[in-house]
Amino acid sequence: MFKDMNRREASKKETKRMILKAARTLFARKGMEECTIRDIARKAGVSPASVVVHFKSKTALLEEALCVDIEIALSELVASMPEDIELIDRLLYLSKGFFRLYDKNRDLYRALIRSTVFEPASETLIMSNLSEQYIQFLSHIIEEQKTRGIIRPEVDCRIAAASIFFLYNGALILLLRMPEMTVDMVSDVLASMTDQYLKGITGSHQ
Amino acid sequence: MFKDMNRREASKKETKRMILKAARTLFARKGMEECTIRDIARKAGVSPASVVVHFKSKTALLEEALCVDIEIALSELVASMPEDIELIDRLLYLSKGFFRLYDKNRDLYRALIRSTVFEPASETLIMSNLSEQYIQFLSHIIEEQKTRGIIRPEVDCRIAAASIFFLYNGALILLLRMPEMTVDMVSDVLASMTDQYLKGITGSHQ
DNA sequence: TTTATTAAATAAACATGTTTAAAGATATGA
DNA sequence: TCATATCTTTAAACATGTTTATTTAATAAA
Structure with a gap:
């Protein structure tokens, strides 16, 4: 219950909420670099x-400001995922969903990913968690396909999921660093890559 | 010839050389964050x-300071690459070579890669070029394996090369962000991934 | 040679993320 | 209720990458 939260805690929480609200607005409007801590503080009245x-x-603030949208997108994607389509289409459904989200404000999400992806997981708990969740979900999908005999039994699902995530990540970087790339173009590239990954590129195929 | 370089140009070049030298020393000793422009300037006498x-x-300076070592490593790896080993071992030979280089000063290379990989190619010409060269080289290897019938003819070599690069990149990030990871551990992960990529994970295999 | 122009180098200022020390507000205990 | 301790907030300072206006030096023109 909130009853055992005394006045101090409550006002602290309220202050934090105000800052986060101001940050979300200003980050979205002006981007990461153009928006200073002083700006945010002024708008939040602190x-x-x-x-x-x-x-x-500032980075941690950006992380908290944006993670809500990513979390929502992830859970919506997972929930709305069509069940009756092929493996590759399911994988692409997910990645394209994220590309669309990031495409809404490329510079902002680029700043976010840039400042989290190379940091130790302990420094960027939220984003690390999200990535972990994503890889977990991929892993489950692959596992499930294995039981259906679509994936070979000796395949390490965790490795496969991480590989697919790495391919996704590469495509995402492509999207975020190249303004001329559209979501569809990047999705096509990733589709080819994932397809090749699933089929393998060596030897003849039955 | 250098004769047509007047005194101004010469002294300018010399100044730049001094700065670069100081930067290389100090970056290597203290890392990117701990080494200020003022430090470098003082040591260079400017x-x-x-x-x-x-x-x-500062980022561009870091790029110029480190690229020499990367270029040398790349050309040495390309030159010393064993010809008579299997495709996967050739790929791993390359990636492990880079992992070893970056492992010599993880924080420094992390700073470099972090500050280049998300920027437009036009802003980070040197690093973009190096990546491009690397992907080209991978592409050649795959092309060559195709003529030998080891890679299926319908495979798009450029896509395959980029995929392998993305997997490499993911593994590299793993190395740079997780102190407990060794070069060997990351190489093993990448080996599994590349192996899976080459063989494919779906369907039964002959 | 002297002067004018251009390029290089710098000192000082600026912008901004972050730290520090102090003040203000709230809870706790007598 | 009052005093003390603790927590929250802040003003001011700091550190550092970068910019600007100025000075210094070199080249070109006379």
Whole structure:
């Protein structure tokens, strides 16, 4: 219950909420670089120092500001995933969903991914968690396909899921760093890659 | 010839050389964050402003400071690549070579890759070029294996090369972000992934 | 040679993420 | 209720990448 939250805790929580709200608005409007902590603090009606007290850094603030949208997108994608389509189409359904999300504000998401993907997992708990969840989900899909005999039994599902994630990640970087690339173009590239991965490229095929 | 280089150009070049030398030493010793432009300028005997005049930014300086080592590593790897081993071993020979290089100073290379991989190619010409060269080389290897009938004829070599590069890149990120990971561990993961990619994971195999 | 122009180097200022020390507000215990 | 301790907030300072306006030096023109 919230009853055991005293006035201090409540006002602290409220301050944090205000900052996060201001950050979400300003980040979306002006992007990561163009939006200063002082801007956010002013809009939230607090001091710049307060922003850093509530969020360890500007990067951490960005992470918290954006993760809600990613979490929503992920759960919606998982929920709305068609059950009766082929493996490759399911994989592409997921990745394209994320590409569409990131495409809404490429610069912002580029800043986010850039500042999380190379940090130790302990520094970017939220994003690491999301990636982990995503890989888990991929792993489940592959596992399930294995029971149907579509994936060979000796395949390590965890490795396969991570590989597919790495391919996805590469395609995502392509999207975020090349303005001329569209979601469809990147999806096509990833489709070829995933298809090749599933079929293999060596030897003749029955 | 250098004769047509007047005193101004010569001294400019010399200044740039001094800065680069100081940067290489200090970056290697203290890492990217801990080493300030002022430090480098002091060691090079120039003003901080001069550093920015000669190199557009600290990131660009880091790029120029490290690219020599990467270029050398790449050409050495290409030159020393055993000809008589299997495709997968050739691919792993290359990636492991790079892992070893980056392992010498993980934080520094992490900073480099982090600050280049998400930028438009036009902003990070050197690193983009290197990646491009690497993918080209992978592409050639695959093409050559195709003529030998080891790779199926309908396979798009460029896509295959990019896929293998994406897998490599994912493994590299793993290495750079997780201190507990060794070069061998990451190489093993990448080996499984590349092996799976080459063989494919769906259907039964002859 | 002297002057004018152009390029290189720099000192000082600026912008901004972050830290520090202090103040203000709230809870706790007598 | 009052005093003390603790937690929250903040103003001011700091560190550092970068920009700007100025100075210095070299080349070209006279």
